[in-house]
Every structure is written in C-alpha cells, then in structure tokens.
C-alpha cells in the first residue's frame with residue numbers, strides 16, 4: 001500500500017517506520033530538515049521496542065502526492081495548513097493521529113477524501129535526525145470520526161496491527177477522543193512545566209494536578225453528551241502515564257526545544273468548551289495560563 005505520513009516528527013516517524021518495516025508498505029514521510037535529509041541519506045532507524053532500520057522516502061514538500069492513505073501527525077495548530085497541502089494531492093483515505101480536539105473536522109472540511117479519527121499513545125522521541133526511539137508501548141485507536149462501524153477503518157486497523165502496532169478499531173471515536181484528551185490534559189502540561197517524564201504524574205502533588213485536569217475533562221465531556229466517567233478518565237490517564245513512564249511527553253519535548261505547544265487544543269480546549277457549557281475548569285485554566293505565559297515569554301504566540 002502507498003502511505004504518506006504528514007508530520008514526520010517523533011510519533012509520525014515511529015508509525016511510518018513501523019509500516020515501512022520489511023518493505024511492507026511504500027511509505028513517504030513529509031517533514032522538516034535535518035530529519036528528512038537524514039532519512040533520505042541514511043534511512044530511518046527505529047530503536048527501542050519497535051527496533052528496525054527502514055528506508056521510507058522522505059520529503060519536505062507534501063504537495064501533489066498520491067497515495068492510498070495519508071496519516072496526519074502534524075501539531076494541532078498546523079492542521080489547517082496541512083489540510084491545504086493535502087488538498088493538492090489525492091488520497092483514498094486520510095487518518096488523523098493527532099493530539100487535541102477538532103483536527104478531524106478541520107481536515108474533513110477541506111478535503112474530499114474520507115477522514116478517519118484516531119489517537120496514539122505511544123511514547124516516541126527523536127534521538128537525532130534519522131533516529132527515533134520508541135520509549136513506551138501505548139496503543140493506536142481508530143475509527144469513523146462520527147462513530148459507528150467502518151470497513152475502511154477495519155482495513156487500516158488490520159494493516160497497523162500487522163505492522164506490530166497495538167491497534168483497536170473503535171465504533172465510539174467521539175468518546176475515545178475525549179478519553180485521549182483527558183490523558184493529554186493530565187500528563188502534557190504538568191510534565192512540561194515540571195520538566196519531568198510521564199511517570200511523574202503518578203505520585204505526589206503532580207498526581208493531584210493531573211487527576212484534577214482529567215476529572216474536569218470528563219465533566220466537560222459529559223456536559224457535551226459524551227459518556228466519560230471521572231474514574232475512567234483518571235484510570236486511562238494513569239495507565240498511559242504508567243505505560244509511558246520513561247517518555248518525555250510531546251509538550252515537554254516542545255518546551256525543551258523552545259517550540260510552540262499544543263496547549264490550545266488540549267487544556268485550552270477543555271477550558272473553552274467548559275465555558276461554553278457553563279462549567280468552570282480551574283486546573284485546566286491554570287495549566288493553560290502557565291504554558292501560554294511561557295510561550296509568550298519566548299515570543300512563540
């Protein structure tokens with residue numbers, strides 16, 4: 001199958017590399033130099049759990065490509081730009097594997113191809129250009145973006161599983177997206193602000209903060225007619241933090257690299273949706289304010 005991965009950072013390269021192993025699929029990574037140049041010159045090395053050396057194609061120009069499947073792993077604030085680039089090409093299906101809410105709608109509005117929703121909780125780290133470490137086995141959940149069954153999602157799920165990625169095809173994606181939002185709301189900002197790895201949110205004051213952020217997310221989800229209980233949101237968040245305990249969360253990686261973060265689509269989204277539904281979300285509000293203050297101080301917003 002021909003597959004294009006839009007946003008070949010750590011997670012996108014991990015997924016693309018897994019799909020390219022043993023030349024199973026013809027994968028093209030769309031990303032930035034120097035990573036893309038290194039992949040083109042020496043191949044992509046996966047270290048850790050999904051160890052392999054693969055040779056996907058790699059480019060910085062994602063325009064006018066054609067493939068069976070496009071997997072979108074760009075940061076949430078780059079989704080609209082990625083959609084414009086994707087619209088210049090042709091894809092039988094597009095799968096979003098991004099953090100935050102609203103990405104699938106942005107893609108579906110701009111594209112004629114069917115858009116599937118997905119989440120990925122693998123820990124991934126770009127060790128050096130061309131080398132990605134899998135720092136935690138999580139899972140991929142994907143399905144129709146409005147829920148219900150989808151034969152297309154089943155086919156894509158099968159090929160992810162065959163590539164060694166733990167994958168579930170779900171018929172309740174709207175709920176799964178809120179569940180993943182609770183995971184990211186609980187882990188990402190707390191680990192970025194405290195410069196700690198994901199496992200730190202399982203103990204001490206960090207645990208209180210992370211549980212409160214996940215609990216508030218579940219309350220907003222329920223007000224939005226999505227059945228997500230507080231204990232389930234907290235359990236899922238803590239179980240991902242345990243499975244990826246040694247991983248540097250994507251927001252922590254962004255802060256270390258002095259890059260803009262996905263705070264608006266994660267804790268910021270919980271605050272905004274909560275306000276629209278008449279709910280206060282003080283922990284998410286505080287985490288959002290702190291990360292935005294850091295971003296402003298660095299001229300990133």
Ligand code: KPL
Pocket residue numbers: 099120121122123124138183184187188198240244247248249250251
């Ligand atoms: O999605 C993630 C992220 O870092 O953005 C988790 C699941 C927390 C893995 O680190």
